[in-house]
Structure formats: C-alpha cells, structure tokens
Amino acid sequence: MLRTVLIGVTHWHLPLFLEPMQKRDDLSYVGVSDPDLAGAQKVAERLGTIALADYRELVEQTKPDFALVLGIHAEMAATAEFLIERGIPFIIEKPAGLNGAQVSHIAELAAERDAFAAVPFVFRQNGWVTRMREHSAGERFDHLSFTMIGRPPQQYERMASGWVLDRARSGGGALINLGIHFLDLIPYLVPDEPVEVVGAAISNTAWDLSIEDYASVILKVGTSLATIQTGYRYTSPDEYMDMHFSVRTAASYYVARTPTEVQVTTPEGGIETWEVSTMNMKTYPFFVNDAIERVLRGDMPAFDLSDAARAMRLLDRIYEKAGAILPSTPGSVTQE
Structure with missing residues (x-):
C-alpha cells in the first residue's frame, strides 16, 4: 500500500x-x-x-x-x-x-x-500516436502539424486557477499549457535530430492579458518540418477544444479530425479509417x-523530468523567437 x-x-x-x-x-x-x-x-x-x-x-x-x-x-x-x-x-x-x-x-x-x-506527456501513449508509430516504423517523417485551441482563459478563474492568467506565475499562456505537449511529442516522433525554431509568433489581442492567447510555431527537425498552433480562442459550448492533427511520412498521410477517428491515405489512393482516440484526456x-x-x-x-526539461528549453527558444519576455523572477510580467 x-x-x-x-x-x-x-x-x-x-x-x-x-x-x-x-x-x-x-x-x-x-x-x-x-x-x-x-x-x-x-x-x-x-x-x-x-x-x-x-x-x-x-x-x-x-x-x-x-x-x-x-x-x-x-x-x-x-x-x-x-x-x-x-x-x-x-x-x-x-x-x-x-x-x-x-x-x-x-x-x-x-x-x-x-x-x-x-x-x-500523455500524447506519447495516445492511441493514434501508438498506432501511427507502429504503422510508419522506419519511415521518414516529412511534416507534422498540430492544432490545439482551447476555450477562453477565463475558464481558469472559474476553476479556482486564476494564476494561469498571470505570466509571472504561469510562465506563459497557451504555449506552455497546451503547446508543451507537442514540443515533447515532435522530438519523440523524430528522435535524435536537431530542432531549429524557424519561426514563432504570439498574440494576446483576444483577451489583452499578460499571457499569449494564440501562438503559431514552425520547427525544423532534421529534414522534417513541424507546425504548432495553439490558443485560448475556441468558443464552442459543445466541444472541449478545436483539435486536429496531420502527419505525412514517406508512405502515408495521417489526419486526426475528430476525437475518435484517424484517416490514413497512401500515395496510391488507398484510404483506411482507424477508430482510435485522439484526445489527450482519454490517456491519463x-x-x-x-x-x-x-x-x-x-x-x-x-518519461520524466529530462523530457520536460528538453521541451521547456525548446519553449524558451520559441518565446525568444516570438519576442516574448519571460518571467525569471516573480513580478517581471510584460504584455506581448
């Protein structure tokens, strides 16, 4: 016990x-x-x-x-x-x-x-990631694209976590909270390759807070290109997030458009549909x-703190590329 x-x-x-x-x-x-x-x-x-x-x-x-x-x-x-x-x-x-x-x-x-x-970092154990890795074993990844847009950040105040809206206490906005999953997942899928931050932009125009409510990132991982879009701008009352992912390998194209389905296509025109979870919440x-x-x-x-450290060092480089000033000590908060 x-x-x-x-x-x-x-x-x-x-x-x-x-x-x-x-x-x-x-x-x-x-x-x-x-x-x-x-x-x-x-x-x-x-x-x-x-x-x-x-x-x-x-x-x-x-x-x-x-x-x-x-x-x-x-x-x-x-x-x-x-x-x-x-x-x-x-x-x-x-x-x-x-x-x-x-x-x-x-x-x-x-x-x-x-x-x-x-x-x-539960996406590593998610059903669609596990199956895609098995299906694409040994193949080159050409591009990886991940979108995760959450609901407006005021939800955190309602959940007794208003500190999320304060960059000095949270470290950032949607990138550190949601995008961090993909800063771990991308090097996991394309291991042993250098990661270059090609471009990054962040915005807080939707809610005018000290944290970003939208971010767009382009990474080069070896010969692969990866993009991440994340934010706090999804206003649907019915669904938790706007989430969709696509990955192209040398032989297949994988698209996750719904919480329970992945479509796989091949250059020859073959189409296969997997009934598999694509939501991070289901993997906890x-x-x-x-x-x-x-x-x-x-x-x-x-996976452990060494993986978190790698993802966070990459996040620091992304924020630097985007022109964000991150808090090194409590109180050093700036607006984007």
Missing part, C-alpha cells in the same frame, strides 16, 4: 489523475495540500484525510511513499526539489516549472538521485496506472 499525498489539489487537472487513482486498491491517502486551504479541505473530506496549506509540513508530518504534484507553475520546481531530496517518488504535472532553467535543474537533480519523477488513466505500477516494481518512469 502506497501512502500517498496530493499537492496542489485545486488544480483543474486533479480529476484526470485522481479518478484512476481511486479505482486502485494499493493507494492510501494520508493528506492533501494547497495554498487555498478551503479548497484543499473539500478534497480531503472526499478522501477521508487531512488537509494542510503547506506541502512541506504535510510531507514531514505524513512521511508518504508517493506524491502527486499539481499546483502553480512558479512553485512546481521547488516542490519537486523538496520531494527529490527526500527520496519520495512522484508524478508532476507539466510543465514542472516556469522555464527551461528551472526544469533542467530539477531534472539534473533527479538524475543524480535516481529519483522517480514522471511527467504526463493509462499514464497514471503505468506510473504507479512502475513505482511498485521499482522501475523508472516511461
């Missing part, structure tokens, strides 16, 4: 982790924490455990075997370092820090200590269970 603590429990992604965790019989919840103590107490009541505002006090008091780390981006690296130094395995939500320097530091510390620090249960099983076996994560 893993004695488990949950840190930063007012984060809107908590249900994605907690629901599969609660279906397991090998976890016991010894405490939760959040600076918003009232919010933490609501979660604690559901789990029949204690709530504290300070995660450090919680960890020292409960001596857990495992931790889930969510919370404000500006506080994540310090939380990770605290857990690494105490030898506590954990899952930490992406991006795990404000910038590449922060995440690289904790990644290096985790490597030195052989610490278990899993990061949910697999990620959570895989990570916990690895902790129980004494294995390392499938």
Whole structure:
C-alpha cells in the first residue's frame, strides 16, 4: 500500500489523475495540500484525510511513499526539489516549472538521485500516436502539424486557477499549457535530430492579458518540418477544444479530425479509417496506472523530468523567437 499525498489539489487537472487513482486498491491517502486551504479541505473530506496549506509540513508530518504534484507553475520546481531530496517518488504535472532553467535543474537533480519523477506527456501513449508509430516504423517523417485551441482563459478563474492568467506565475499562456505537449511529442516522433525554431509568433489581442492567447510555431527537425498552433480562442459550448492533427511520412498521410477517428491515405489512393482516440484526456488513466505500477516494481518512469526539461528549453527558444519576455523572477510580467 502506497501512502500517498496530493499537492496542489485545486488544480483543474486533479480529476484526470485522481479518478484512476481511486479505482486502485494499493493507494492510501494520508493528506492533501494547497495554498487555498478551503479548497484543499473539500478534497480531503472526499478522501477521508487531512488537509494542510503547506506541502512541506504535510510531507514531514505524513512521511508518504508517493506524491502527486499539481499546483502553480512558479512553485512546481521547488516542490519537486523538496520531494527529490527526500527520496519520495512522484508524478508532476507539466510543465514542472516556469522555464527551461528551472526544469533542467530539477531534472539534473533527479538524475543524480535516481529519483522517480514522471511527467504526463500523455500524447506519447495516445492511441493514434501508438498506432501511427507502429504503422510508419522506419519511415521518414516529412511534416507534422498540430492544432490545439482551447476555450477562453477565463475558464481558469472559474476553476479556482486564476494564476494561469498571470505570466509571472504561469510562465506563459497557451504555449506552455497546451503547446508543451507537442514540443515533447515532435522530438519523440523524430528522435535524435536537431530542432531549429524557424519561426514563432504570439498574440494576446483576444483577451489583452499578460499571457499569449494564440501562438503559431514552425520547427525544423532534421529534414522534417513541424507546425504548432495553439490558443485560448475556441468558443464552442459543445466541444472541449478545436483539435486536429496531420502527419505525412514517406508512405502515408495521417489526419486526426475528430476525437475518435484517424484517416490514413497512401500515395496510391488507398484510404483506411482507424477508430482510435485522439484526445489527450482519454490517456491519463493509462499514464497514471503505468506510473504507479512502475513505482511498485521499482522501475523508472516511461518519461520524466529530462523530457520536460528538453521541451521547456525548446519553449524558451520559441518565446525568444516570438519576442516574448519571460518571467525569471516573480513580478517581471510584460504584455506581448
């Protein structure tokens, strides 16, 4: 039985982790924490455990075997370092820090200590990505295109996460929150190749906040070209996001236009339709269970802080290319 603590429990992604965790019989919840103590107490009541505002006090008091780390981006690296130094395995939500320097530091510390620090880059385990990699094994990737446009950012205020709208505490907008998935996925699909930031542009014109509400990025990865479009501008009341992806290999063209379907075409005109999930949300249960099983076996994560550090260093270069000034210390917020 893993004695488990949950840190930063007012984060809107908590249900994605907690629901599969609660279906397991090998976890016991010894405490939760959040600076918003009232919010933490609501979660604690559901789990029949204690709530504290300070995660450090919680960890020292409960001596857990495992931790889930969510919370404000500006506080994540310090939380990770605290857990690494105490030898506590954990899952930490992406991006795990404000910038590449922060995440690289904790990644290096985790490597030195052989610490278990899993990061949910769940698209790697997504059904369409897994099947596409098998289908295209050994083929050259010619181009990769990913679009993920989320709902307006005011949703985060309604979910008790208004800090997302403050660049000093979040590190950025749609790119660091949504686009980070593809900054990990693209080098994963095209490994061992240098990544060049060919172009990048960001805008905050839709909502006039300190974070970007739209971003467009062009990357060159070896001989492959990749594009990312992400933002907080989708206003549909019916669907969670505007998401569609396309990938061209030497032999096939893959298009994901719906949450459950991928169309595959070949130069000869062949068409195949896969009924497979394309949504990141659907993959969290697999990620959570895989990570916990690895902790129980004494294995390392499938992907970890070193992957997060690589993605965040790339993000820093993209923001620099786009002309954004990122917060290195609290309070250094600028408008795009």
